[in-house]
Amino acid sequence: xxxxxxxxxxxxxxxxxxxxxxxxxxxxxxxxxxxxxxxxxxxxxxxxxxxxxxxxxxxxxxxxxxxxxxxxxxxxxxxxxxxxxxxxxxxxxxxxxxxxxxxxxxxxxxxxxxxxxxxxxxxxxxxxxxxxxxxxxxxxxxxxxxxxxxxxxxxxxxxxxxxxxxxxxxxxxxxxxxxxxxxxxxxxxxxxxxxxxxxxxxxxxxxxxxxxxxxxxxxxxxxxxxxxxxxxxxxxxxxxxxxxxxxxxxxxxxxxxxxxxxxxxxxxxxxxxxxxxxxxxxxxxxxxxxx
Amino acid sequence: xxxxxxxxxxxxxxxxxxxxxxxxxxxxxxxxxxxxxxxxxxxxxxxxxxxxxxxxxxxxxxxxxxxxxxxxxxxxxxxxxxxxxxxxxxxxxxxxxxxxxxxxxxxxxxxxxxxxxxxxxxxxxxxxxxxxxxxxxxxxxxxxxxxxxxxxxxxxxxxxxxxxxxxxxxxxxxxxxxxxxxxxxxxxxxxxxxxxxxxxxxxxxxxxxxxxxxxxxxxxxxxxxxxxxxxxxxxxxxxxxxxxxxxxxxxxxxxxxxxxxxxxxxxxxxxxxxxxxx
Numbered sequence: 001x002x003x004x005x006x007x008x009x010x011x012x013x014x015x016x017x018x019x020x021x022x023x024x025x026x027x028x029x030x031x032x033x034x035x036x037x038x039x040x041x042x043x044x045x046x047x048x049x050x051x052x053x054x055x056x057x058x059x060x061x062x063x064x065x066x067x068x069x070x071x072x073x074x075x076x077x078x079x080x081x082x083x084x085x086x087x088x089x090x091x092x093x094x095x096x097x098x099x100x101x102x103x104x105x106x107x108x109x110x111x112x113x114x115x116x117x118x119x120x121x122x123x124x125x126x127x128x129x130x131x132x133x134x135x136x137x138x139x140x141x142x143x144x145x146x147x148x149x150x151x152x153x154x155x156x157x158x159x160x161x162x163x164x165x166x167x168x169x170x171x172x173x174x175x176x177x178x179x180x181x182x183x184x185x186x187x188x189x190x191x192x193x194x195x196x197x198x199x200x201x202x203x204x205x206x207x208x209x210x211x212x213x214x215x216x217x218x219x220x221x222x223x224x225x226x227x228x229x230x231x232x233x234x235x236x237x238x239x240x241x242x243x244x245x246x247x248x249x250x251x252x253x254x255x256x257x258x259x260x261x262x263x264x265x266x267x268x269x270x271x272x273x274x275x276x277x278x279x280x281x282x283x284x285x286x287x288x289x290x291x
Numbered sequence: 292x293x294x295x296x297x298x299x300x301x302x303x304x305x306x307x308x309x310x311x312x313x314x315x316x317x318x319x320x321x322x323x324x325x326x327x328x329x330x331x332x333x334x335x336x337x338x339x340x341x342x343x344x345x346x347x348x349x350x351x352x353x354x355x356x357x358x359x360x361x362x363x364x365x366x367x368x369x370x371x372x373x374x375x376x377x378x379x380x381x382x383x384x385x386x387x388x389x390x391x392x393x394x395x396x397x398x399x400x401x402x403x404x405x406x407x408x409x410x411x412x413x414x415x416x417x418x419x420x421x422x423x424x425x426x427x428x429x430x431x432x433x434x435x436x437x438x439x440x441x442x443x444x445x446x447x448x449x450x451x452x453x454x455x456x457x458x459x460x461x462x463x464x465x466x467x468x469x470x471x472x473x474x475x476x477x478x479x480x481x482x483x484x485x486x487x488x489x490x491x492x493x494x495x496x497x498x499x500x501x502x503x504x505x506x507x508x509x510x511x512x513x514x515x516x517x518x519x520x521x522x523x524x525x526x527x528x529x530x531x532x533x534x535x536x537x538x539x540x541x542x543x544x545x546x547x548x549x550x551x552x553x554x555x556x557x558x559x560x561x562x563x564x565x566x567x568x569x
Contacts, residue, residue, distance in 0.1 A: 006471055007390025011398060014383040014446065017439025022405055025416035032415065039419075086308060089301050102555055103309045106316070109551045109558070112500040114518045115540035118525060119319050122537065127331035129318055136334070161312065213407070221411050224502050228522065242411055249415050250507055259415050266412040273407065 033259035043256060050260035060236065060244065061261065067152065068241045068265075072219040075156045080211055083163040087170035088196065101168065108164030117158070117228035121145075124154045124229075145230060148237030155225040155238060166211045173207040174200065205284040213276055220269050241265045323538040330533045345534030346542075352520065353527045354512050358539060361520035365499060368433050368516055373494045375438025376445060377487050383440040384449030384483075385475050389461070402450075405443035418507060432508045433501075437494070445490045452486040453479070489557045492550060499547050517543045 008015075033050055035043035054061045086104060090097050110116050123129045124144040131141035144150045177200065185195045201208075223242040226232055232239035241261060249258035321336035322329075323345050329338060350358045386392075387399060421432040440446055460482070464474045480487070502518045509515060515523065521536075521543055528535055551558060 004390075004392050007386045007392035007395070010382050010386025010390065010471075011392075013379045013438070014386075014402075014440040015398070017379075017436060017441045018401055018405070020420070021417060021436045021439065021441055022401075022408070022413055025413035025420065026408070028416035028419075029412055039422075086305075089305060092298070092301060094298065094301060094305075100305050100309060103313060105555075105558070106548070106551070107312055109496060109547055110316070110500075110544050112497070112502075113544055113547070114500075114502050114521045115319075115544045118521060118536060118540050119315055122322070122330070122533070123315050123318070125331060129315070129334040132332070132334035161315075217407060217409055221409055227502075228525075245411060245414075246503075249418070255415055255419065262412050262415065266409055269409050 029259045029262060032256050033263045035256040037256040037259075039253045039255060046256070050257050051264075053257075054260060054264065060239070063236050064239050064241050064244045065264075067237060067239060068220065069268075071152060071156065071222065071238075071240060072216060074152075075159050076212065076215045076219050078156065079160045079163050079215060080166060080208070082160055083166035083211070084170050084208075086163065087167045087174055088200070090167075090171055091174040101171065104167060105164035108162045111158065111162035112224060114224065114228055117224055120154060120158050120225075120229050146234060148235050151230045151234060151238050154229060155222070158225050158229070159219070159222070166215065169207055169211060170204065173204040177203050202285050205280075206286060209276065209280050209284045213273055216272060216276075217269055220265060319537060320541055323534060323541045325534055327531055327533050330537070342534075345536075345538030348532070349524070349535030349539040350542075352524060354520075354523070356513060358517070358520065358542065360513065361515050361517045362542075364514055365516040365518075368430050368505070369495055369498045371430075371434050372437045372498055373491050375434060376440075376442060376494045377491055379438055379440040380442070380445040380449055380490060381475070381480060381483060381487060383446050384453055385479060387446070387450045388453035389458070389471075389479075399450075402443045402446050405441075406447060414507070421508065427508060428510045428514065430509075430514070433498075433504050442494070445494070449483065449486055449490065452483065456482050485557065488554070492554055492557055495550060496547055499543075 032043065034045060034047060036046050036049075037043035090100060094100075107116075125131075126141070126143070130144070134141050142150055144154050181199050181203075182195050185199060190198070221242055222240055223246065226238040226240050226243055227246075230238040232243050242265070245258050245261050245265070248254045248261060317336055318334070321338060324341045324343070325338040326340055326342055326344070329340070352358060387395070387402075417432070417436075421427055424431075426432050426435075456479075460478050461474050464478050465471075469477070500518065501516075502522070505516050505519050506522075509519065512523070521539055524536055524539060
């Protein structure tokens with residue numbers, strides 16, 4: 001075999017998988033979104049009918065889209081800000097930093113599991129430990145699952161609780177910053193707050209950017225949390241788009257319609273990712289990049 | 292700010308955050324030994340009348356199977372999937388990191404694109420494909436994509452790792468007459484071992500936690516992994532038998548916790564070098 005074909009031979013499992021499980025399904029779902037496919041009969045081309053229905057008459061979709069956007073724009077910044085804040089504190093030369101890092105990372109290991117979603121139902125229950133703690137602090141207990149706003153917050157809190165992996169990435173970036181920069185700034189009379197805003201933040205923008213994209217792509221696909229904790233309720237206030245897609249596709253078998261929703265969700269993610277990439281030229285700073 | 296005062300503040304904050312983070316988990320473990328009447332209405336960790344009732348009755352489940360069966364099913368999903376992932380990703384990463392071939396840039400671009408591609412957009416046609424292949428209600432839809440290096444994140448991570456390893460040893464082996472596959476198995480894989488361990492650990496963890504995959508593809512209860520079994524037990528257990536559900540929740544997170552504490556170095560390194568979801 002010729003040398004230049006050996007590499008392709010090693011890639012063959014990947015290429016096969018890419019074609020069969022990614023590229024063909026990707027095209028197929030776009031095609032299906034223009035059909036009325038329901039697994040029973042062969043698909044009929046219906047043009048833009050699915051999309052037309054989504055954006056004109058489907059009130060569930062409108063509600064679900066709004067809830068999804070609210071959820072992502074609430075959860076991602078909160079989670080990243082919290083992860084960065086803790087990483088920043090951990091980055092001071094403290095004893096036992098590894099212990100804290102491990103403790104803060106444990107929720108990330110478990111957070112995706114069903115067991116934790118189940119646990120969330122218990123701790124936010126009417127008589128659960130969160131309300132008991134609020135009572136202990138002399139505050140009013142909150143009806144977490146009965147109120148549309150609060151129900152979404154429980155899912156946001158679950159994902160913020162899993163800030164560990166974003167934090168570890170931030171911490172690695174913070175540790176790589178040259179300490180002499182801070183010393184120089186301190187000599188010039190900069191306060192720690194100034195150093196953070198004008199040295200730390202600019203130097204870790206690539207990592208902020210990376211975390212932002214990854215968390216956003218993930219946030220838009222949140223399923224386990226609302227499926228287990230709130231079942232999309234109350235009043236569809238936690239009925240995120242992935243839940244809607246799941247119900248349409250795998251309960252009602254409206255494959256065509258579900259594909260159209262999936263494509264709208266995909267396009268939203270893609271547009272936001274492209275906006276992030278495009279704007280990153282303005283705000284992401286790469287060391288050694290002279291501009 | 293005075294340094295020692297600053298440190299006191301930092302420690303106080305870190306310990307407070309740590310307690311808030313870990314309290315739900317510790318409460319979960321404590322509550323799994325409580326009687327049902329004790330679970331709600333107080334925030335204490337220690338049970339007043341410790342009981343194994345939740346574990347014994349929860350393990351039996353309301354199905355004809357015990358939780359042992361569901362753990363076995365999870366194991367049957369995880370083991371081939373993890374082995375397939377490690378082998379296929381090592382082959383592919385080796386191809387990318389050590390050879391030149393036509394369209395290499397485009398192909399590597401597809402790895403990055405797959406990394407960012409939301410699964411939600413390919414899931415429906417994949418389901419239809421697996422249905423047409425007659426693979427529904429088997430473990431094949433959960434194994435095969437991973438065994439074809441479908442988890443782009445692992446390929447990416449291994450390529451990054453391989454690029455940082457010098458090629459001297461491999462070149463020496465080639466001079467001594469080893470072919471490329473022998474070089475991979477005897478020279479590259481041992482050097483790649485730490486990264487491969489990270490890959491296996493993450494795959495173990497993610498598969499253990501995976502819920503949507505089995506939810507879509509597995510329909511017979513006798514094939515349920517623990518994640519589905521736990522959901523089933525919420526739906527079927529009488530509404531006041533809380534300790535059974537909490538006890539089984541503890542058991543389902545136990546394997547992941549044990550593996551994490553045994554191998555946490557690999558996890559932290561894995562995330563710091565590759566960047567990871569979660």
